[in-house]
Amino acid sequence: MKKNILVNGLILILLLSACKKDTQIQTNDVILSAKTDHRHLKQTNMYSSDVAIKWMNLQLRLMTATTGVANVAFVRPYAYSGIALYEAVDPVCQRTNRL
Amino acid sequence: MPAYQSLVGQLTEMPALPQTNAGQAYHWAVSANNALAAINRYMFPAASDANKAAIDSLETALNNEYSTETTPETISRSVTFGKAIAEEIINWAESDGYLHANDAYTPPTGAAFWVPPTLPLPKTSTPYWGNLRLLVPGSNNNAQPGAPISCSEDPSSDFYKMVLQVYDVSQTLTPEQTAMALYWRDVPGVTTPGHYVSIIKQVLIDSNATLDKAALAYALGGIAVYDAVVSCWKTKYQYNLVRPITYIRTVLGHSTWTPLYNAGAPGVFICTCRCIGC
Numbered sequence: 001m002k003k004n005i006l007v008n009g010l011i012l013i014l015l016l017s018a019c020k021k022d023t024q025i026q027t028n029d030v031i032l033s034a035k036t037d038h039r040h041l042k043q044t045n046m047y048s049s050d051v052a053i054k055w056m057n058l059q060l061r062l063m064t065a066t067t068g069v070a071n072v073a074f075v076r077p078y079a080y081s082g083i084a085l086y087e088a089v090d091p092v093c094q095r096t097n098r099l
Numbered sequence: 100m101p102a103y104q105s106l107v108g109q110l111t112e113m114p115a116l117p118q119t120n121a122g123q124a125y126h127w128a129v130s131a132n133n134a135l136a137a138i139n140r141y142m143f144p145a146a147s148d149a150n151k152a153a154i155d156s157l158e159t160a161l162n163n164e165y166s167t168e169t170t171p172e173t174i175s176r177s178v179t180f181g182k183a184i185a186e187e188i189i190n191w192a193e194s195d196g197y198l199h200a201n202d203a204y205t206p207p208t209g210a211a212f213w214v215p216p217t218l219p220l221p222k223t224s225t226p227y228w229g230n231l232r233l234l235v236p237g238s239n240n241n242a243q244p245g246a247p248i249s250c251s252e253d254p255s256s257d258f259y260k261m262v263l264q265v266y267d268v269s270q271t272l273t274p275e276q277t278a279m280a281l282y283w284r285d286v287p288g289v290t291t292p293g294h295y296v297s298i299i300k301q302v303l304i305d306s307n308a309t310l311d312k313a314a315l316a317y318a319l320g321g322i323a324v325y326d327a328v329v330s331c332w333k334t335k336y337q338y339n340l341v342r343p344i345t346y347i348r349t350v351l352g353h354s355t356w357t358p359l360y361n362a363g364a365p366g367v368f369i370c371t372c373r374c375i376g377c
Contacts, residue, residue, distance in 0.1 A: 044127045049303045049313035051128045051161060055135040056300040056317075058157055062143045062150055063293040069145075070225040071285055072328045072371065073197070074292040077142035079234060079321030080192050081135055083106060086318035087116055088134035088184040089127040089310060 044089045052085060106318070110234050114191050117183040126169050126177045127310060132161040133181030134188075141189045196231040204336075206365075210349075211250035212339045213366040224365050229333030234322045239330040247340050247368040252350050259350070265343045266351055269358065280359055291371060295324055324375050331374035340368035 059081065063074050107113050119125055136158035143150065166174050204226035206215055220226060233239060251258045272280075285291040299316050302308070308316070347356045 042124070042127075044311040044314065045309045047128045047310035049308045049310050051131045051135070052310065052313035052317060053300055053303055054157060054161065055132075055139065056296050058153060059139060060289050060293050060296055060300075061153070062139065062146055063290045063296075064288065065147065065150055066143060066145065068222060070200075070223040070228070071290050072225060072228055072292075072332065073200070074290045075321070075325040075328045076192065076195075076197060077139065078292040078296055079325035080142065080188055081138050082314075082317035082319070082321035083110070083234075084134045084138045084185050084188045085131050086314045087106060087188070088130040088181045089314050 055081070055085075110322070111232050111236050112191070112194070114187055116187050117180060119180060120176070123176060124169065124173045125180060126165055126173050129162060129165045129174055129177035130181035130184070131310065131314070132158060132165070133178045134185040137182055137185035138188065141185075141192075194232070196227070200225040200228045200231065202227055207339055210252065211341055213342055214345050215365070220365075225332065226336050226365065229329055229331075229336055231329045231332075233326050233329055235326055238326040239333070242330045243334055243337075244369050247338055250341060250346075262343050262346045263351065266347050266353065266356065269356070272359065277359065284360055291375065292321075292324055292328075295320055295375070327375045328371065331369055331371050334369045335366045338368050339366040342367045 059077060063077070066074075105116065107116055136154055139154055140151075143154075146154070162174070162178065201220075201222050201224070204220055204224075206212065206220070206226075215221075215224065248258045248261060249256075253259060283294070285294065288294075289297055299320050303313050303316065306312075344356070344358055348354050
């Protein structure tokens with residue numbers, strides 16, 4: 001019984017060690033890739049959407065206040081803001097959020 | 100990992116965009132802040148002094164807030180990148196055809212056609228908005244709805260019955276129906292596109308979304324609404340269908356009838372709200 005526990009414990013340690021090593025290799029790969037592939041360590045999904053929400057609030061104020069312009073014309077600030085935002089943030093986020 | 104998918108090459112005639120520097124850090128909220136400030140400055144040239152100041156103020160406040168989170172070099176690099184992206188987007192947007200959306204246009208005349216409030220058409224009519232460059236190539240393929248029900252003054256016609264239904268409903272509006280209609284009114288208000296910005300914003304807040312999700316939602320929503328409206332306007336100025344207010348007054352004989360609120364111009368078919376889903 002004690003022998004089984006010892007063997008199982010040894011196997012568990014080896015597995016955990018292997019996992020840790022594997023994780024370290026993956027992390028190194030990410031860093032290396034970041035340095036050569038226009039990727040950056042703090043990804044966009046680590047930021048809150050606060051900046052986008054604040055600009056949406058102001059854009060709504062601007063839309064509401066603008067007169068003498070066709071209602072439909074406000075699709076331009078909406079669409080081009082979204083496109084500019086999408087392109088201005090780290091491409092890393094777009095690897096998993098593809099349009 | 101799936102390959103990076105910039106919109107360059109996917110959206111119509113979209114130019115190449117500036118790239119980030121390999122291996123250098125960026126603060127993405129700063130890039131976003133400066134890109135959005137530049138776009139809004141460009142899109143609202145006639146904003147009041149107070150609103151122009153509000154754009155400057157928000158941009159500065161956010162830059163100051165984020166400056167405590169990283170190095171000055173990273174902030175500077177991110178500011179430059181965000182502005183550079185916006186500059187290219189603005190240059191591209193300038194050629195989308197909006198400058199000719201209000202070129203001279205003579206609407207057709209006759210009982211079946213929309214009656215403009217003034218001639219020449221007011222600037223809010225945008226008769227050539229349907230010619231704007233689509234963002235997604237071919238997004239309007241097979242999207243045109245075909246001709247509306249033929250306009251007829253015959254009381255047994257489908258057209259007459261359709262407009263009569265509008266009139267009948269207007270005579271029995273409940274307080275709830277009135278409140279609902281006024282709640283969703285676009286102008287005066289946040290405008291039709293603005294309603295969608297509001298909804299996306301609400302979803303982002305409620306879901307505590309991160310910046311990547313916000314960018315994706317803003318881009319997808321804006322692209323969809325933009326192309327839908329271009330297609331919608333092409334239909335409107337193809338048929339120039341008479342609006343209910345004209346038909347109810349002249350054909351149904353209720354000469355002083357007015358809708359709950361002015362639904363605006365131009366032709367009633369096809370309804371903008373039906374195109375973009377509101």
